[in-house]
Amino acid sequence: MADFKKIEENLKKEAKRLLEAGEVTVVLAYSKGFDEKHPMPYAAKSVADIKNIVFNEYCNHNMARYLVRYPQGTKIAVAVKAADSRAVIQLIQEEKVKRENLVLLGIPVYGMKNSKTGEVIDSKTTSGLCNPVLYDILLGAEVHGQKIVSPYEVLAEYEAMDKDARWEFWKNQLDKCIRCYACRKACPMCYCDPCFIDQSKPRWADKAPQSPGNMMYHLTRFHHLAGRCIDCGECSRACPVDIPLYLFHKKVAKECEEMFGQAAGMKLEDKPVLVDFRVEDSDKILE
Amino acid sequence: MSASNPYIPIPVQISKIINEVDTNDIKTFRFTFLNKEDEKKFKYLPGQFAELSIYGKGESPIGIASSPTNSGYVEFTVQRAGTIVPGLVTSALHDLDEGAQIGLRGPLGNSWPIEYLTKKNIVVVGGGFAFTTLRSLINYMLHKDNRARFGEITVIYGARTPGLLLYKDELAAWEKRKDIKSIITVDKGDESWRGREGFVPAVCKDVAPSPKNAVAVICGPPIMIKFTLPVFFELSFSQENILTSLEMRMKCGIGKCGRCNVGSKYVCTDGPIFSLADLDGLPRDF
Amino acid sequence: MLKKTAINKISELAAVLMEKGTLIAPVKEVSGHNFAQILDPQKVDLDFYNTIMSPKSAFFPHKEDFINYKVGKPISEAEPVVLNLKPMFLFGVRPCDVKSFQIMDIHFNAAGIIDPYWRQRREATTIFGYAFDLSKSVDSADFYNTLGIYAADPDGSDIFMVKKDNELLLKGITLQGKKLLSELTTIENGKAADKKYFEEYIKKGRDYKTRFMCLDQETITKKLEDIFHNTDFWTRVSSACLSCGVCTFVCPTCYCFDICDDTQFGRGTRRRVWDACMFTDFTLEASGHNPRTQVYQRLRQKINHKYSYHVRKYGVISCVGCGRCTRYCPVSIDIYSIIEEAIKT
Amino acid sequence: MAFEPKILGIACNWCTYTGADLAGTTRLLYPQNLRVVRVMCSSRINPSFIFRAFQLGADGVFVGGCHPGDCHYNTGNLYARRRLAVTKKILEFAGLEPGRFRVEWISASEGNKFAEVVQEFTAQIKNLGPQTKLKIQK
Amino acid sequence: MSRIGVFVCHCGLNIAKTVRVSELAQFASTLPDVVVAKDYKFMCSTPGQEMIANDIKEHRLDRVIITACSPLMHEQTFRKVLAASGLNQYLLTIVNIREQVSWVTHDIEEGTSKAKALLNGAVYRARLLAPLTSRVIDVNPDVMVVGGGIAGIQAALELANTGKKVYLVEKNSTIGGHMAQFDKTFPTLDCSACILTPKMDSVLQNKNITLMTYCEVTEVKGFVGNFDITVQQKARYVDHNKCNACMTCMEKCPGKGISEWDESLVKRKAIYIPFPQAVPQKPIIDKEVCTYFLKGKCRLCEKVCEQKAIDFEQQDSFVQVKVGAVIVATGYDLMDTRPLVQYGYGKYPGVYNALEVERLFNSAGPTGGKVTLRDGKEPQTIAILHCIGSRDKNHYEHCSRVCCMYSLKFAHLFKEKTSADVYQFYIDIRAAGKGYEEFYNRVIEEDVKFIRGKAARVAQNTDEPGRLIVEAEDTITGKFVKLPVDMVVLSPAIVPRSDSKDLARLFNLSTDKQGFFMERHPKLAPLSTMSEGIFIAGVCQSPKDIPDTVAQANGAAAEALTIIVKDKMELEATTAMVNPASCSGCQNCVRVCPYGAPSFNYDKWVSEINEALCKGCGLCAAVCPSSAIIARHFTNEQVLAEMEGLMEF
Known part of the structure; x- marks a missing residue:
């Protein structure tokens, strides 16, 4: 397990320095919630707020989610774990935020836990990474020597399923959906407002939480995140009925990586794969 | 709405469509009831609204433009909503012909407070498309059975251009009557316009209705309201005696769906008519 | 009247109720328990803390069809959906949730125009309240004590149930409940000891503490009115809010809905579907104007609605402290803490 | 009665739709199961169109565009190729039979290819049987 | 709701044979919103069209569905019917039941049922159609030509001669481009200057041409018909309105620069005219080498200028130009062959590139037209190496197209001006063009030696210091050749200008793999680009010779004319x-x-x-x-x- 106390100290220290120096106007990190298993995303805006900052193994929230909420040009420091940093990179690629307005407080971690189940969820959500891909300041020692698990390893079971069984699996899962839209709201890459599913012209699907509308919403959302999903698992974690949306996103991410040779949020200079093409793209991808 | 279920509309038929303005985006629809019982039950007062309902498109809350003194039908003046993406219901309505059937749920909401207005001088101020329920009120008060119950009636109504004035025939008729003082103004006239030019707030200032025993009933676009209210405050109208009609997104129209609240009030059931005094107790933000 | 049955024989009781009508009871799903219409009596599962979704859907389903219509056909041919309800048994409802029905009743079944769907469902239903298991620790999100509700509060239930070791004690509370209980001839009558256990359990329920603050209805209402325009406060407490609909959908007292038409191949259904004041398009007008574009405005609306507007309109706070909104909030926003902070502000 | 599938086609105006016209002009016979929507470019195709088509009961969905490099709009179909490839993977992972969605590049001069593709695709869909998974059951 | 009219065409028996047309019309009449449905033998005939027009009026139709042949066939025909009946033409839907139904089946059941499905789709679609109007915009009748080489000059003159106003923008201080550097042109061997300078002069004289030399485009806004272009006029430090081109300043100027026009082979003054026939024939000051700008004093030119035309205070200025169309003719660069170290360019004084050799031949060039090496000696053996950097997978895959021919021209001129042995090292000779093969034969007869094999290396001749060795494999004999020579001429790849990417971005052009501007269609629209109203001509599109360039320039001028000749255009x-x-x-x-x-x-x-x-x-x-x-x-x-x-x- 990462040294969470140390990270928390460093987080406070850096937040204090940045706010005092006026380098940023807000530090996006975590504060305590109603109990210790439920820390909350937190926006520290003054030195007085810093005492509220915490960091522990339940600080799963992808803080990149909040970046687009602040007006363009706001100087923001943001605590980034591996997946969060990928989200930041992806957002920069998509020109939603500018690199020069961000101070990335990198947090290398392993041993993050699901607050509902207590289960360690690194392999499910951090694309096999422990260290942030991009950061300005590192708040803890880089993690090395962890067992490298392919982020796509969890897919094997589902890929091996018979197509009918897989259909049954997804239908049952997606039928549970209550259309609270926590998945899209928790997703750092879902910044559309309105979302396509809220449109009345065209009405892509029924608003009622029943199979056809749920299917349309989720399948399309998987598509909208194709090549953009940075595998933070926030969609699944936010879901009150525990639909394993991250599995589907992972699968699409895997396919995109195989077809287009690029994973989301790894390089600042990349272009999102579905608004890009290469002349050497082959028809093989359609097979 | 149907007797047993407030969510089920009653069937009505379009008996007449009047194209009100030269931009062709405001029409008055006259509906007759397909069932006699529905007509009997549809008792309303000026200021109330109803949900116009087209299956497959949805519902839209629209103020009733006719007066209860018009028997046998009910009228709604509908603007085609949305410039880039047209409103589903209003544009479907605009595409209908006479004879078409739609659904109707209502009457809904409170009304202009007729009891309160009785024996008072009434100053009606309207701007543009928001004149519809004011027209209902004016026609109600002007009806021979009712006229005596009210004091002086002053109407100040403005539109951007002559072509955008609603109910042009009635406006002309009111100008001829002695028992109503009607001042029609446009922001900018054209060659054929013989009437007044100027913005509604300025005209109000000009006309300067007396606040004595008077109630001002004001409906119009937000910008007009914003500049007209100070005029009436200056004329010493009290907050209780300035009435207006609010708009919020509505769905059910019967105070259940929870979206049209301003503070603890639902616009659909506690409104849409509020006096400024009522509104004073409510948050200014939503 | 007090009756009892072995917990492992619940399915038998369930089968009896299913014969009499529709049984809605907690069932175990992958992610937790939820109320569902029971088709297989074996599925009833009382081994739960509380359900994910509140039981409000028994009376106010997520989607309620109003009318079926055909495009291009006269409107008079549209067919209203008739409920045709059988007697309904809502089984295993925690006391805080039972309380929610009383709050919702004011809105749907007493004030202004009556909602026919809620009323019909409500009238057809017998509620089996179910005390929290006092031997287990309370969930840290719960705060129903604050709203004056206790863990074993039979108020509002028709029949109230208490777990005693491996048995379930059932007591008729209302006339309707007592009558039904008397008709449940397959389960045995409780003994004096059971009765005593039941009464003591109810009392003990008062000592089973959730989070608590002394909350005066008028004070909090007034306070919220005072700080309505304190944008700093609302921005701060909503800084983590994602503006998703989890809190409202799991809430037993949230009742906002949308009415929409769903048409395919010229046939369609007009229905109402739950909506949430946390959604950006909730107040979006056809003109494109939206009075609530900011997250803080929406969270403020939600909290004010529960703790201020509802008090002004219906005289009661619209919250039962069941803790669901806090528990399932993806970012752990806690309405209790916000109220606490509001009072201090 | 033998199963007659409903196949929805979306064809670009410049190549595949014109190719289909050529198939007609040259009187090539092919099964009548395909119903074509004309769009200006295969890049117009929103992935949700494909999902929707299956929901509406299409047993198969076919997309036709210009050969990569020949797009009337220069690069449209190069984007479309990527997008539709992802659509295909999504449908497959959801559990839909892989053969139900097909993309082909058919130029305005390839009337025979159009007829062959329809022939072959129809046979394939007949083989797969009715599509019941995504179809909205009323 | 809509009022839809459905018109089912029999097309004689073309449709009626395999689709039951009356049943189809009957089916249509049952669909919601369809107020009239008819079938008719030939819908596109005059009576058919009249029937539709009448029904539009009689039934107050607001949507029309024609169920007939392909929309590619008659959509325009029926649109006109709608328009003539006062209905917006976009409220028409065509259902293609001929090409895509009746002609591809023999089964009338299948045909009819598919036709029904297609028709039903059209009804669903028609309900949602919206009237559309094409916007009509004013067209600015002026044109900008970017690049003052032969392509730009030609295009500008063509347009100006039709009476249109042209802005000719050139980034150097004179127009003329590369062609002005050439001595003779292949295959006719007419003197380049003799044919070009009159054209350059015409540009200057033409009242319809605004010549903007020493200028660069910095911003392009707007769109076809209405471009709004910002042009940067770089400071010349000489007021060209005052200057009478007496050239006294140039005589007195102590500053020394390197002549770009002479391919750096000689020096020029700091205040200079690139070459005697430059247009405009007025000097500019090269700030980089001017003594005043470098040391803060001198101003000799100012002192001697009677016109008071010298202005050291001059600044860059920006001019807004509004035009309706643009022709981009920005030409090319020769590949910098220095990185190809095996050829020794830049290392051995005896290695020249093609443009340098052009200058050597030119009587106005550094040597006054004499072919001498840098040491002043006349070369005895000359090797001309083809395809340096082009047709080369490691560098540029494309063929530069003109090198074979100018290499032959060089060979001929070498033969004419020297007694040297001339060798051509080539892959193959591409002489496709009018009179080209004949020229090739002529050069062969002039005893030029052809070695089929790409030169692999140019090395110092260790035996004879100062001389070079060319190494190649003669692919005909299969032998390895090591040829001692005095002079090596490289024919480097013709490549896009170094700033072509910036230009592409500026004008929103695409570039191909090599970086040349991409035409809209390689066959059918070789002068148009993906940006409407912007055309390309000359080598900026791909390497080509002068006749092709001129032809393209004329074509581009004609294309631009089709836009600006109308004062309005429909979008x-x-x-x-x-x-x-x-x-x-x-x-x-x-x-x-x-x-x-x-x-x-x-x-x-x-x-x-x-x-x-x-x-x-x-x-x-x-x-x-x-x-x-x-x-x-x-x-x-x-x-x-x-x-x-x-x-x-």
């Missing part, structure tokens, strides 16, 4: 538009549009589409995640509805 009606209320600012549309029609408004944080640039492909609508883009005539609702209709039966 595409089926364009895309953004619903700003739904735009989430993802900018996907901006990223994908091949025409640069969408742009991002950072203030409003929404995309906006310039309808004048939009071609209506709908790509942006498909990549818009929040469905904010409305692709007119192919909106999401319309497509979805059509699909629903098609799948209903």
Whole structure:
């Protein structure tokens, strides 16, 4: 397990320095919630707020989610774990935020836990990474020597399923959906407002939480995140009925990586794969 | 709405469509009831609204433009909503012909407070498309059975251009009557316009209705309201005696769906008519 | 009247109720328990803390069809959906949730125009309240004590149930409940000891503490009115809010809905579907104007609605402290803490 | 009665739709199961169109565009190729039979290819049987 | 609701044979909103059209569905019928039951049922159609030509001669381009200057041409018909209005620069005219080498100038030019062969590139037309190496097209001017052009030696210091050749100008793999680009010789003329538009549009589409995640509805 106390100290220290120096106007990190298993995303805006900052193994929230909420040009420091940093990179690629307005407080971690189940969820959500891909300041020692698990390893079971069984699996899962839209709201890459599913012209699907509308919403959302999903698992974690949306996103991410040779949020200079093409793209991808 | 279920509309038929303005985006629809019982039950007062309902498109809350003194039908003046993406219901309505059937749920909401207005001088101020329920009120008060119950009636109504004035025939008729003082103004006239030019707030200032025993009933676009209210405050109208009609997104129209609240009030059931005094107790933000 | 049955024989009781009508009871799903219409009596599962979704859907389903219509056909041919309800048994409802029905009743079944769907469902239903298991620790999100509700509060239930070791004690509370209980001839009558256990359990329920603050209805209402325009406060407490609909959908007292038409191949259904004041398009007008574009405005609306507007309109706070909104909030926003902070502000 | 599938086609105006016209002009016979929507470019195709088509009961969905490099709009179909490839993977992972969605590049001069593709695709869909998974059951 | 009229055509028996047309019309009449449905033998005939027109009036139709042949066949015909009946022409839907139904089946059951499905789809779609109007815009009748080489000169003159106003923008201080550097032109061997300078002079004399030398385009706004272009006039430090080209300043100037025009072979003054026939024939000051600018004193030129034309205070200025069309003719660069170290260019004084050799031949050149090496000696053996950097997978794959011919020309001129042995090292000789093969034969007869094999290396001749060795494999004999020579002439690849990427960005042009500007269609629109109203001519598109360049320039001028000759132009009606209320600012549309029609408004944080640039492909609508883009005539609702209709039966 990462040294969470140390990270928390460093987080406070850096937040204090940045706010005092006026380098940023807000530090996006975590504060305590109603109990210790439920820390909350937190926006520290003054030195007085810093005492509220915490960091522990339940600080799963992808803080990149909040970046687009602040007006363009706001100087923001943001605590980034591996997946969060990928989200930041992806957002920069998509020109939603500018690199020069961000101070990335990198947090290398392993041993993050699901607050509902207590289960360690690194392999499910951090694309096999422990260290942030991009950061300005590192708040803890880089993690090395962890067992490298392919982020796509969890897919094997589902890929091996018979197509009918897989259909049954997804239908049952997606039928549970209550259309609270926590998945899209928790997703750092879902910044559309309105979302396509809220449109009345065209009405892509029924608003009622029943199979056809749920299917349309989720399948399309998987598509909208194709090549953009940075595998933070926030969609699944936010879901009150525990639909394993991250599995589907992972699968699409895997396919995109195989077809287009690029994973989301790894390089600042990349272009999102579905608004890009290469002349050497082959028809093989359609097979 | 149907007797047993407030969510089920009653069937009505379009008996007449009047194209009100030269931009062709405001029409008055006259509906007759397909069932006699529905007509009997549809008792309303000026200021109330109803949900116009087209299956497959949805519902839209629209103020009733006719007066209860018009028997046998009910009228709604509908603007085609949305410039880039047209409103589903209003544009479907605009595409209908006479004879078409739609659904109707209502009457809904409170009304202009007729009891309160009785024996008072009434100053009606309207701007543009928001004149519809004011027209209902004016026609109600002007009806021979009712006229005596009210004091002086002053109407100040403005539109951007002559072509955008609603109910042009009635406006002309009111100008001829002695028992109503009607001042029609446009922001900018054209060659054929013989009437007044100027913005509604300025005209109000000009006309300067007396606040004595008077109630001002004001409906119009937000910008007009914003500049007209100070005029009436200056004329010493009290907050209780300035009435207006609010708009919020509505769905059910019967105070259940929870979206049209301003503070603890639902616009659909506690409104849409509020006096400024009522509104004073409510948050200014939503 | 007090009756009892072995917990492992619940399915038998369930089968009896299913014969009499529709049984809605907690069932175990992958992610937790939820109320569902029971088709297989074996599925009833009382081994739960509380359900994910509140039981409000028994009376106010997520989607309620109003009318079926055909495009291009006269409107008079549209067919209203008739409920045709059988007697309904809502089984295993925690006391805080039972309380929610009383709050919702004011809105749907007493004030202004009556909602026919809620009323019909409500009238057809017998509620089996179910005390929290006092031997287990309370969930840290719960705060129903604050709203004056206790863990074993039979108020509002028709029949109230208490777990005693491996048995379930059932007591008729209302006339309707007592009558039904008397008709449940397959389960045995409780003994004096059971009765005593039941009464003591109810009392003990008062000592089973959730989070608590002394909350005066008028004070909090007034306070919220005072700080309505304190944008700093609302921005701060909503800084983590994602503006998703989890809190409202799991809430037993949230009742906002949308009415929409769903048409395919010229046939369609007009229905109402739950909506949430946390959604950006909730107040979006056809003109494109939206009075609530900011997250803080929406969270403020939600909290004010529960703790201020509802008090002004219906005289009661619209919250039962069941803790669901806090528990399932993806970012752990806690309405209790916000109220606490509001009072201090 | 033998199963007659409903196949929805979306064809670009410049190549595949014109190719289909050529198939007609040259009187090539092919099964009548395909119903074509004309769009200006295969890049117009929103992935949700494909999902929707299956929901509406299409047993198969076919997309036709210009050969990569020949797009009337220069690069449209190069984007479309990527997008539709992802659509295909999504449908497959959801559990839909892989053969139900097909993309082909058919130029305005390839009337025979159009007829062959329809022939072959129809046979394939007949083989797969009715599509019941995504179809909205009323 | 809509009032739809359905008209089913028999097309004689073409349709009626395999589709039961009356049944189809009957079926149509049962569909919601269809108020009239008829079938008729030939809908496109005059009586057929009249019937439709009458029904539009009689039944107050607001949508018309023609169920007949392919829309590619008669959509325009029927659109006119609608327009003539006062109905917007976009309210028409064609159902293609001939090409895509009756002609591809023999089974009348199948045919009829498919026709019904297609018709039903059309009804669903028709309900949602919206009237569209194409916007008509004013067209600015002026043209800008960018690049003052032979292509630009030719295009400018052609246009100016039709009476149109032309802005000719050249980044150097004179027009003329590379052609002005050449001595003779192949295959006719006429003197380059003799044919070019009169044209350059005509440019100067032509009142319709505004010549803007020493200028660069810095910003292009607007769209076809209405470009708004910012041109930077670089400071010349000489007021050209005052200067009478007496050249006294140049005589007195102590500053020394390197003559670009003479390919750096000689020096020039700091105040200079590139070459005697330059147009305009007025000097500029090279700030980099001017003594005053370097040391703060001198100003000799100022002292001697009687016209008081010297202005050291001059600054760069910016001019706004509004034009309706643009011709880009920015030419090329020779590949810098220094990185190809095996050929020793830049290392051995005896290695020349082609343009340097052109200058050596020229009587106005550094040697006065004498072919001498840098040490002043006349070369005895000369090797001309073809395909340096071109036709080379490691560098440029393309053939530079003119090298074979000018290499032959060099060989001929070497023979004419020296007694040297001339060797050609070539892969193969490409002499496709009028008189080219003949010229090749002539050069062969002139005893030029041809070695078929690409030169591999140029090395110092260790035996004879100062001389060079060319190494190659003669692929005919299969022998390795080591040829001692005095002079090596490289024929480097012709490559896009070093700033062509910037130009491409400026004018929103695409570039091909090598970096040449891309034409809209390689066969059918070789002068147009993906940016409407912007044309390309000359080598900036791909390497070509002078006749081809001139032909292209004429073509581009004609293309530009087709736009500016009308004072109004109609824009595409089926364009895309953004619903700003739904735009989430993802900018996907901006990223994908091949025409640069969408742009991002950072203030409003929404995309906006310039309808004048939009071609209506709908790509942006498909990549818009929040469905904010409305692709007119192919909106999401319309497509979805059509699909629903098609799948209903």
